[in-house]
Amino acid sequence: MSKLPFSFYQNDDVNDLAVQLLGKRLFTRIDGQLTAGIIVETEAYKGVEDKASHAYGGRYTDRTKVMYENGGLSYVYLCYGIHHLFNVVTAPKETPHAVLIRGLEPLTGVDLMMERRGMSVLKPNITAGPGALAKAMGIDRLLNAKDLTGEEIWIEEAASDWQSAEIVAGPRIGVDYAADHALLPWRYYLKGNKYVSKPNS
DNA sequence: CGCCCGATCTGCT
DNA sequence: GCAGATCGGGCGG
16 A cells, blocks of 8 residues: 555645656545546646636635645536546645546446446546546546545555556647636646546547 | 526537 | 536625
8 A cells, every 4th residue: 555645735736746646556445335437537727827727716615615725635526417536636835736537447346336327338538538437436526625545535656557558638628718828738647547537538 | 687608529410 | 519417606686
């Protein structure tokens, strides 16, 4: 066990941190049931100056307030009324940066992930995409604002064979509304991995 | 208080 | 390729 420490999440360069999260292992233990996957796709959301961020312009509400906490907490919210999306809050207190986890390669508890997804045959879309992976990992709003060094949801160091995977950067997905920030290449993924939500762009 | 729409996924065409 | 699902947040009145 090599859980990432509190200090890892205090980095205030959210793009650097989004890249560093690739290859690391996300775990949840829900009702005693362990599931885990390797992070293969992330997106950086750069706080108050990023038009695609929920904290753009300093917006501070019941939903977004956790983004302003110290790095190392979860930010889970409901999107389109259906999907829960999981983010890692980063940077020191008052700097509302976050990294959206968009793709995961299943590692542990795959049978349970399939059951949660209602799948009888394992296919890459089990955890390709932020809504899909949250469902597979059992992540919902009850896991919002959790300490990522705790016992319910946490991230561990990458296995050695994942530290040299090739990384690609491209525009973020589904943020056309962010106007001149929509094309910033703040999405990162492992080249060729099956569990990346969209292979191109 | 009411209206609009979203960091998406699925299934049908 | 595209519409529908589904509901809470955010903002204007």
